[in-house]
Amino acid sequence: MRKSRIFLYVILFVILLGIFYFWMVKPANKQTTTTTSISNSQVIDEAFQLIKKEAVFAKKENILVEGAIRGMAEALEDPHSTYLTKEEALAQESSLAEERVGIGVEITQSGGKFVVVSPLKDSPAYRAGLKPQDEIVRVNGEKLDGKSMAELVKMLSGEKGTSLKMTVYRSSEERHVELHMKREVIAMHTVSSEVYEAEDFSIGIVTISIFGEKTGEEWAKQTKALVDRGIDGLLIDVRGNPGGYLYSVSSIVSTLLENGKTFAYMQDANGVLEMLNTESKEKPYLNKIPAVLLQNGGSASASEVLAGALKDNNRAMIVGETSYGKGTVQESHPLSNGGKLKISTHKWLTPKQEWIHHKGIQADLKVEPEELYTMDIKYPHGEFRVGDFGEEIKYVQNVLRALGYNIGRKDGYFDEDTMDGVEKYRQERSLEPSSEIDDVLFQSISKTLMEYKTRKENDKQLQMGISYLVHEMKK
Incomplete structure (x- = not known):
């Protein structure tokens, strides 16, 4: 009897334990397997959870979400639609801003080295004594080996008034120099101008580097000063200008065309066209002056809007080469993580309703620049002799060939012809006799190339534009 009771108690205990398990343990397990929804799409949520649970190379949730956004932007197959992280969005805004905080220096990356092109005049870098061709090797004691240009820019950036220590290698003096400076607000000018005299005519040359926040105001200031000086013709240079804000183009066009003239059309995703017309409170003060656009x-982009407006309204002669061919307009939408989604929302058309996407705007007068004029100035270092191979040697070969020296190879292999060219160049430039390529030769070649590019007579496109203006002004 007692045994049967014990057995009964055991059975009741097992039953109670089972009830406890199903009521207490199961809900807890169910709760732990509940998935977190990150979208209204079931398949995206499934993929997100699988990656988090199964992937060997696990990533943080914010990285996965950013990757998904990038993927959606890439699926549009539009190179101008993209996702920007918080840092990338800030960098893009800064590139078009009127002012930036920094030290004011232009830097190029050559052979893994960061070389100063030039410090901006009166900038912290300029006052500290930074010179062209200085190689930056340390920033605040940190070596730059293996760093990218983006990483260097971040190291040079900071709050206004903060100090920065920079170590550079000055090859002309064969020594390292330590420089100290403080970050300041640097005014970013996007418009520059000068007067060029040609056959008793004064031609105003206005260069627009990018269409930023204050480009319209800078344009007005510069061009009004040119008009006050009595210019007879106007040459607008947008070569290498990647675009920018459309409203800056609008303000510039309004000084060149009569009020109410159509300078472009916007077309939305539904095909609806919106006419964009010039609108200015003051009378256009440049509309009677002969003009050329280089x-x-x-x-690209905003530069092409300007070119299309002037060409279709028969306002200016377009000189040079076919433009890039970007016929879309992007809008940036802020996201909750601090990033931005930039997507193409409109097509833009010329006043004659032509879509120039992937076609570009044809130049009225086609002019190809000289090979030497288009070469990038580099600042390599090292010593090389016959039998060596490298990009540094290739740079020397290409420059010497363009200068007229009899060099057969241009692939970076140091052969006998290259040696003969080097020896002849050294002799003609009064350099120390040698058959080797060294830092002295590199500096001389880069200086020669820079001097060539700064002489306006070597700019075939500019000279063609000036010749056309002189012809028009003589009528």
């Missing part, structure tokens, strides 16, 4: 393959 462009090349690097002139």
